[in-house]
Amino acid sequence: MRLRKLSLGFLLFQVFLGYSFSPALAEKTLQKKSATEEDLFLYRAIGATYICVAREVDIEFSKASAIAAITYVNLLEGKHGGKIKVIGDKELSRKELIVGANNQLIPAAVEYCPDKIPNKTKKDVEKYLKELKKKTKRK
Structure with a gap:
């Protein structure tokens, strides 16, 4: 056990040392690719499915969606x-990401399991989607 900890410590030290001498390598490793449409579709499906499953076992909607x-x-x-590819290189704040997540997940949950979503929320989603459709037509 002690040897395992010592080996892990030595390995981590080598990684840290390598990053210290090669900042370009460290920076390249830490660069992350922006989320694609496919990534967002997958995360949306996972999140909406979570809401549906949580509601199925009687977890209140606000907790499940949060x-x-x-x-x-x-x-x-x-x-x-x-970062999201369609937005560009801008790193979005956590608050912006949460708003975006709710705008993606709640309508998807309404689509996937409407019987598990509170009526007020379903009405709000319908209103939101109508407004979004109007804005899209104007452009």
Whole structure:
């Protein structure tokens, strides 16, 4: 056991030392690719499915949707550095990502499991989608 800890410590020290002498290598390793449309579609499906499953086992909607949104945001921050390809190189703030996550996940949950979503939320989503459709037509 002690040898294992010593070996792990030595290995981590070598990695750290390598990054210290090669900042370009460290920077390249730490660069993260922006989330693609496919990535967002997958994360949306995962989050909406989580909401549906959580509601199935009687977890209240606000808790289920909050956990799903935070998970979505954690994926975007961890894997993509908070960047989304269609937006560009801008790293989005956590607050912006949470708003975006809710705008993606809640309508998807309404689509996937409408019987598990509170009526007020379904009405709000319908209103939001109508407004979004109007804005899209104007452009």
